[in-house]
Amino acid sequence: MQGLRGLAWLLVFQSIGEGVSRGFSLPLPGPVLGLILLLIALRFPLVRESVGECANFLLSHLSLLFVPVGVGVMTHLSLLSQYGGRMLVVIAVSTWIGLAVTALVLYWPDRRETVVTADGLKGTER
Numbered sequence: 221m222q223g224l225r226g227l228a229w230l231l232v233f234q235s236i237g238e239g240v241s242r243g244f245s246l247p248l249p250g251p252v253l254g255l256i257l258l259l260i261a262l263r264f265p266l267v268r269e270s271v272g273e274c275a276n277f278l279l280s281h282l283s284l285l286f287v288p289v290g291v292g293v294m295t296h297l298s299l300l301s302q303y304g305g306r307m308l309v310v311i312a313v314s315t316w317i318g319l320a321v322t323a324l325v326l327y328w329p330d331r332r333e334t335v336v337t338a339d340g341l342k343g344t345e346r
Contacts, residue, residue, distance in 0.1 A: 226274025229267055233258040 237254025240246065246253070261267045293300065300307075 222270050222273040223277045224274075226270035226272070229261070229271050230258070230274065233261065 234251050234254040236257060237252065238250025241248060241250040241253050258267075258271070262271065
């Protein structure tokens with residue numbers, strides 16, 4: 221019963237987020253707003269315990285959620301054999317680009333060095 225209450229909380233917050241997103245024409249998707257609201261609501265034990273019970277149930281059956289994906293791959297094996305190599309290259313290149321951009325963004329603040337000028341004032345130099 222507690223797990224069903226948790227599932228109800230999840231659906232309620234997703235619905236509220238969807239309503240707010242559509243009602244105010246926000247650029248964020250409704251489920252994202254619902255997750256933000258859920259994050260705030262998890263401070264209360266009533267919500268936290270029931271959602272935790274539901275999350276444990278869903279995580280214990282997580283492998284079942286991959287069955288539709290596996291069936292989809294199996295029904296489209298001809299496409300996978302035709303475009304599989306290209307897809308592998310695109311996935312590898314996009315992963316490397318994402319890693320490079322992340323590394324550059326993380327490295328960028330370290331490039332600014334603090335220097336002391338002749339009059340004793342501190343400044344930044346690139």
